[in-house]
Amino acid sequence: MINMSDINDIRDLSKKGYRISDIHSITKRDPKTIKKYLEKEDFSETPPISKKNQSILDPYKETISGWLDEDRKHWKKQHHTARRVYDRLVSEEAYTGSYETVQRYVKIIRKDIQNKATQELIWEPGNAEVDFGEADFNVNGKCLRRKYLVVSFPYSNDGYAQVFGGETAECVCQGLQDIFRYIEGVPETLIFDNATGVGRRVGETVTVTELFKRFRAHYGFQIKFCNPRSGWEKGSVENKVGTVRRNLFVPVRSYNDIIEFNKGLLDEHIRKADELHYKKGVLIKELFRDDVKHFAPLPSKEFNVCRYEWFKADGYGKICIEGKHYYSTRPENHGKNVMAGIMSHYIDIINDDGTVLVRHARQYGDVRTDISDYSTTLEVLVRNAGAFGNSGIRKDMPDPLREYMDGLEKHELKTTLSLLSELNNTYGYETSLEAMSRSLRGDHLSGSDVRVVAERISSYGADTPPTPGPDLSCYDRAFRAGEEGACSC
Numbered sequence: 001m002i003n004m005s006d007i008n009d010i011r012d013l014s015k016k017g018y019r020i021s022d023i024h025s026i027t028k029r030d031p032k033t034i035k036k037y038l039e040k041e042d043f044s045e046t047p048p049i050s051k052k053n054q055s056i057l058d059p060y061k062e063t064i065s066g067w068l069d070e071d072r073k074h075w076k077k078q079h080h081t082a083r084r085v086y087d088r089l090v091s092e093e094a095y096t097g098s099y100e101t102v103q104r105y106v107k108i109i110r111k112d113i114q115n116k117a118t119q120e121l122i123w124e125p126g127n128a129e130v131d132f133g134e135a136d137f138n139v140n141g142k143c144l145r146r147k148y149l150v151v152s153f154p155y156s157n158d159g160y161a162q163v164f165g166g167e168t169a170e171c172v173c174q175g176l177q178d179i180f181r182y183i184e185g186v187p188e189t190l191i192f193d194n195a196t197g198v199g200r201r202v203g204e205t206v207t208v209t210e211l212f213k214r215f216r217a218h219y220g221f222q223i224k225f226c227n228p229r230s231g232w233e234k235g236s237v238e239n240k241v242g243t244v245r246r247n248l249f250v251p252v253r254s255y256n257d258i259i260e261f262n263k264g265l266l267d268e269h270i271r272k273a274d275e276l277h278y279k280k281g282v283l284i285k286e287l288f289r290d291d292v293k294h295f296a297p298l299p300s301k302e303f304n305v306c307r308y309e310w311f312k313a314d315g316y317g318k319i320c321i322e323g324k325h326y327y328s329t330r331p332e333n334h335g336k337n338v339m340a341g342i343m344s345h346y347i348d349i350i351n352d353d354g355t356v357l358v359r360h361a362r363q364y365g366d367v368r369t370d371i372s373d374y375s376t377t378l379e380v381l382v383r384n385a386g387a388f389g390n391s392g393i394r395k396d397m398p399d400p401l402r403e404y405m406d407g408l409e410k411h412e413l414k415t416t417l418s419l420l421s422e423l424n425n426t427y428g429y430e431t432s433l434e435a436m437s438r439s440l441r442g443d444h445l446s447g448s449d450v451r452v453v454a455e456r457i458s459s460y461g462a463d464t465p466p467t468p469g470p471d472l473s474c475y476d477r478a479f480r481a482g483e484e485g486a487c488s489c
Helices: 004-015 020-027 031-039 058-071 082-093 099-117 169-183 210-219 231-248 258-267 269-273 284-293 374-383 385-390 392-396 399-406 410-427 429-439 447-459 473-484
Strands: 127-139 142-153 158-164 189-192 199-202 205-208 222-225 253-255 307-312 318-321 325-328 337-342 346-350 356-361 369-371
Touching (some): 004 031, 020 031, 058 082, 082 099, 142 231, 158 269, 158 284, 169 258, 253 258, 258 269, 318 337, 325 346, 356 374, 374 385, 374 410, 385 392, 392 399, 399 429, 410 447, 429 447
Parallel strands (some): 189 222
Antiparallel strands (some): 142 158, 307 337, 318 325, 337 346, 346 356
């Protein structure tokens, strides 16, 4: 290691006229080293940087950071302790180091996150942040945990929420589109948390789904993704997710129709918008007007938030989506490739001519589901009426209609099923069953009556009172009066 005294000796010899070869002979230093220090122009001292030693924990730090980052989305009492991190590393990652090493690293990274989280960010109008939260809802009488998309405008602190079954690209695009339509514009830039719902992050690279690429091209906004474990980069929406849960979903909300519920949910931002901004002292709705000035106009056509994919039907003519959710097509489709249109709330089964065979409510979650629409099996059942007793269609029927059809001879049953199939193709399954039930008179069912009732249900509703006709009372008075007087109407 050459020191400053030796360097000065070299430079002094050079000033006296010695060549590099001469200096080499005198100092025994390598000619390259001599040349290096003769040409060096700056000998200012640089701050000492401590060299980091390799740690046995290095290969696991990304994993630990991911666990701790995920903790921030959940209840504080369910966060990882250092001991729990250590136990998981040993059992899941084959870690062989000490607990103390893990404990020190967990303490350092938590302190780092806390320090960075206190940094204040300055936001320009027209930008929005996007993230998901989760809350419980009473859905058709069942308590289910659902996701909700939050779009927050950090400049004004206004925000909007939409509820979905999951965090898929279809959910993100549908929620954004409904919010864009409601606010009548498109934000300049959307900031996402770690590609949630719209793509997949591997290291520093984010691969965006094809559907979201098309959606972004359609609406023309810019996108940014927060760095992993960098919640301070999007503090506004993180706060908004919690605010939405506390203010909109407590107590637990109920709904039967998620689309109608989401429409009403958009209006609920108004209450918050009438408040003063927590820092600026101006009404949130007034600040939001500045956001609106930076919005791009909506495109002339609405985006079709749907992706199309081929699936091979099983022996029952059902397709499986996401490895655990089964949807009926037609029994005749067994073993064939069937196209499905995948949306946020629905799954459409597409016929060969591009028309929709049947629409199913989309299922979410890790538990297997099996969804059937028995209207798609009617044509097969007509050809095999003997299977009626064990069919799902029989189970769907109201008790009086089921009892009536159970008592029919085979040829009569086939004729009645053919009538149901015909009505189903014209009026739909539910309307057809209702029409047959309303037309049943003891042990008699008239096809003509059923068609009239089905048309009435479809056009006006079965219980819609008749429209009042013209007032004919003057004619009644005239006829009753006879020759006593003429009608005065």
